[in-house]
Amino acid sequence: MSSQTENPACTTTASQDANPSPHNFAVSTIVSLFSSSGQSGDWLKLFIVGGILELLRRCLMYIWKTLVNQFWITLALEEYNDSYSWMMVWLSQQPNWTQAKELSINSRSFGVGCRGLLVEGEAEDNSQQRIKFMPCIDCSASLWYRGHYIRISRSQVPDGPFYTKDVLTIKILARDHKIINQLLLDAKNVWKGVKEELVSIYSSNTKNEWRLITSRPKRPLSSIVLDVGIKEKILNDAKEFLNSKRWYTERGIPFRRGYLLYGAPGSGKTSIIHSLAGELGLDIYIISLSRTGLDDNALQELIADLPEKCIALMEDIDAAFHHSINRTSEKPEKKLITGDKEPGPTSNDTPKISLSGLLNALDGVGAQEGRLLFATTNRYETLDAALRRPGRMDLHVEFKLASKHQAGELFRRFYAPDDTAADLEDSDDGESDKDSGYCTPPKEKLVDVELPEEEKLLTPDRKESDLVQLVLGSEKFKELIPDREFSMAALQGYLMMHKGRPYDAIECAEAWVKEEGAKKGKVVEDTV
Ligand SMILES: Nc1ncnc2c1ncn2[C@@H]1O[C@H](COP(=O)(O)OP(=O)(O)OP(=O)(O)O)[C@@H](O)[C@H]1O
Structure with a gap:
């Protein structure tokens, strides 16, 4: 009986051996490697000793890094952050930077029209896009700053599924954080100095973040020719507003001012806004109401994210809507309102912004204080009265055909x-x-x-x-x-x-x- 019960088991084992699975084969190979050579003990020892050595190496590295980090301050600056641009411009102006061995070439402006290092032999001119050196990806360079040794490296990290962004890592051999503040301050001052004659223009991307798109030379106000009194009217109003924060606070009036420039196309509405930005030392943040993906929430977020003093610009405020902007019209008007411009988006890609969303964004609780909003339109009469009312658009200025x-x-x-x-x-x-x-x-x-x-x-x-x-x-x-x-x-x-x-x-x-x-x-x- 017992031999009969053993037989099936023997049979099974035999059939397994005949067709070993890949897993079993691998295991048996390793086991046989240890046993067949007769040096299984040595292999095992080698394996354990190797493991311990690696562990020790890692521990020592960790201790070393922790010790070294005690003496270093590390600053990581991400691309598209203002401080990244400050630092790149500052770096490009460091004399010892020219001696760095590993460099890459870049023609980006960093918001200041590229006054970085010139490529040797290039004639100094006033061109906007000048090639300049910058630290190359995945390598580092060092320099001295105010008696401190600095190591700078640049790397790229993923930014969403399709893009990458640069990260500039600055390590300073110092223990006091004040040196970081000093470095950032110096870099910002260099950047501001270079940018003095420029107006920075920001726009939002599909992720609803403000990004610097360009910097333009300031346009003198005298180059805009308007009927007498108009420029002064807008300029004085804006200056007075910017100086009266306390006045607004004391009266509980939201510290915001809206300007509606309307009238004939090509009469200088956009030009004067750029000119005023230069005159007032403000940057321009373009809010494009017809931007893909912009809905009421995104608009609110965008406006809440504006810096405290800036010019927010909504060009062709009427064109964002296929129909005339008013709260009563439910459907887009079939007939186009007269005007020289093409209508806004077609019904297929109607923006997701509603008038009430726009009104809330302009003066809702989340709306940024201190900003000057400039809106332009060629079709004043089509704008809803709620959009035009004081508080949202405080000063309306008509731009006519040339006198x-x-x-x-x-x-x-x-x-x-x-x-x-x-x-x-x-x-x-x-x-x-x-x-x-x-x-x-x-x-x-x-x-x-x-x-x-x-x-x-x-x-x-x-x-x-x-x-x-x-x-x-x-x-x-x-x-x-x-x-x-x-x-x-x-x-x-x-x-x-x-x-x-x-x-x-x-x-x-x-x-x-x-x-x-x-x-x-x-x-x-x-x-x-
Ligand atoms: N009043 C002006 N003084 C000097 N230049 C002007 C004036 N108006 C327009 N221009 C010139 O005409 C061009 C177009 O001007 P701008 O874009 O400012 O007009 P706009 O009123 O904003 O037009 P649109 O309503 O079509 O946007 C610019 O190159 C600008 O230099």
């Missing part, structure tokens, strides 16, 4: 941009303009010089830089351009055709006006 005064001034500034004779202060002479309702009539003569009759003739052989001639030329140009018929952008476009040739610009103005008039008439006929 004769503007045409003359544009001419003068176009051909003599450095002439500052007619800056803000002297442009305000107090009287109001009949046409616009907010400006003073243009001066008869900008320079009070009595010239002999023959000298007044504008001839090609006369010097173009001659201010008197330009004044006379601008007067002539003013006469030739009809009042409130062309946008400033159109006039600028015309003058661009006669760059450096003011005489031609005057000579051809009449024909151009006729031609443009005919084109307009044709467009009107075609649309009727």
Whole structure:
């Protein structure tokens, strides 16, 4: 009986041996390796000793690192963070950095138009994008800073599923954290110094984070030609607002100010905002209401994330909505509101922003204090009254087609941009303009010089830089351009055709006006 019961087991074992599974085979191979050689003890010892040595090595490394870290302060700066840009610009200006052995080349501006190290032999010019050196990925360089030894390394870490971002790691041989503050402060000051003549422009990405997209040279306010009084009105209002935080706090009024610039396309709405940003030393944060993925919550978050003093810019506030913006209209209006612009997104990609979402974002509890909001539109009348009301849009300024005064001034500034004779202060002479309702009539003569009759003739052989001639030329140009018929952008476009040739610009103005008039008439006929 017993032999019978043993037999099946023997059979099973035999069949297993005949077809060993891969797992069993591996195990049996290792076991046989130890046993077959007859040195299983030695193998085991080797294995254990190796393991202990590795463990010891790791422990020692850990102790060493902990000890060393006692003497180092480590700072990690991530790309897209302002401090990363400060540090990169600071680094690019360190003289001993040039001696580093491992460098990579970069043409990014870090928000300051690249005034970093020039590539040897490159002529110093004012170009925005200049190539400069930076620490290369996964290698490090060292330098001395205020008597402290610094090691700098750059690495890349994943930023979402598809992208990577740089991390700049700075190790300072020091125990006092003050040195880090000092370094950041120095780097920020270098960056600010370089950026003094620039306005930084930020935009939000699909992750709803503010990112620096570019920095532009400041545009002098004098280069914007408006009817007298408008620039001063906006500038003074903004300055007064920025200086009256206490006044607002004491009265419990939210410390925010909204400006609605509306009117003809190409009349200078965007230009003046950029100019004001430079004048007030503020950065511009563009809020694009038609951005993919922007919904009410994201908009609220974005506005709450604005820095305390900045210009938030919503361009073409009407265009974000396919239909006119009002709380009563449920469906998009089929008929487009007249305007030179294309409508906003089509019904397929209608943004997820509702008017109430926009209103809440502008003055809800989460709305940032201290910011200046500038909104522009070509279709003022289509905006909901709730959006236009004081508290949201405190100052409404209309931008009209060019007056004769503007045409003359544009001419003068176009051909003599450095002439500052007619800056803000002297442009305000107090009287109001009949046409616009907010400006003073243009001066008869900008320079009070009595010239002999023959000298007044504008001839090609006369010097173009001659201010008197330009004044006379601008007067002539003013006469030739009809009042409130062309946008400033159109006039600028015309003058661009006669760059450096003011005489031609005057000579051809009449024909151009006729031609443009005919084109307009044709467009009107075609649309009727
Ligand atoms: N008042 C102005 N003074 C000087 N230049 C002007 C003026 N208006 C427009 N321009 C010039 O015309 C161009 C377009 O101006 P800008 O973008 O500021 O107009 P806009 O009113 O914002 O137009 P849109 O409503 O189409 O956005 C710019 O290059 C600018 O230099």
